[in-house]
Amino acid sequence: MLLAPAEAxxxxxxxxxxGLVCALLAGVLLVLVVAEWGPLMALDRAVADGxxxxxxxxxxxxxxxxxLTDWVWDPxxxxxxxxxxxxxxxxxxxxxxxxxxxxxxGLGTAVQQGLKAAVDRDRPxxxxxxxxxxxxxxPSGHALSVTVAFGLLGWLLALHGAGRRTRTAVLAIGAVSAxxxxxxxxxxxxxxxxxxxxxxxxxxxxVTLSAAAHERWALKRRG
Numbered sequence: 603m604l605l606a607p608a609e610a611x612x613x614x615x616x617x618x619x620x621g622l623v624c625a626l627l628a629g630v631l632l633v634l635v636v637a638e639w640g641p642l643m644a645l646d647r648a649v650a651d652g653x654x655x656x657x658x659x660x661x662x663x664x665x666x667x668x669x670l671t672d673w674v675w676d677p678x679x680x681x682x683x684x685x686x687x688x689x690x691x692x693x694x695x696x697x698x699x700x701x702x703x704x705x706x707x708g709l710g711t712a713v714q715q716g717l718k719a720a721v722d723r724d725r726p727x728x729x730x731x732x733x734x735x736x737x738x739x740x741p742s743g744h745a746l747s748v749t750v751a752f753g754l755l756g757w758l759l760a761l762h763g764a765g766r767r768t769r770t771a772v773l774a775i776g777a778v779s780a781x782x783x784x785x786x787x788x789x790x791x792x793x794x795x796x797x798x799x800x801x802x803x804x805x806x807x808x809v810t811l812s813a814a815a816h817e818r819w820a821l822k823r824r825g
Contacts, residue, residue, distance in 0.1 A: 621810030749805025752776025
């Protein structure tokens with residue numbers, strides 16, 4: 603088993619400070635997006651235009667990106683991964699932790715949908731689109747979902763005392779997945795760069811603040 607007994611759980615490795623910093627950065631980015639700050643809008647357009655030209659010119663690479671974004675790193679794939687994690691925790695006799703994981707995942711979805719509705723940002727529009735996506739653009743739900751899923755998985759491994767190699771491998775896969783899904787959304791022309799950044803920052807903030815809240819609860823319970 604990768605997970606150690608409950609008695610061996612260390613305190614979560616992710617500090618509250620990281621969550622607050624990411625939440626602050628996500629808030630600043632949100633304000634800049636809503637205000638349509640010129641330099642950020644210019645960066646978004648430059649990145650989108652450059653990648654779209656490549657996507658149109660390389661149908662094979664575009665197909666690979668569609669497979670990755672629609673199947674490997676799709677939000678429903680990430681929810682399924684967390685559902686398996688919750689099932690494993692329940693099988694091990696855990697009670698609060700699976701609820702905590704499910705609630706954090708649900709919170710991520712709620713925050714994502716709430717921000718999309720509030721900002722109501724248009725997605726990039728192309729005369730020759732290579733893919734399509736519905737609903738508002740900011741933040742990227744794919745980027746947020748992957749970040750939350752692998753962030754929670756890494757936190758759980760640390761919480762249960764998993765070995766360094768296991769944690770490093772999972773975090774490496776998570777980092778590649780987060781960066782990878784962000785690239786696919788940009789390459790396929792369905793998100794702006796700031797949408798992806800918003801998804802990453804919001805996802806990290808949700809996971810780290812949830813971990814910090816769990817740590818505080820655990821300390822109160824032991825005290």
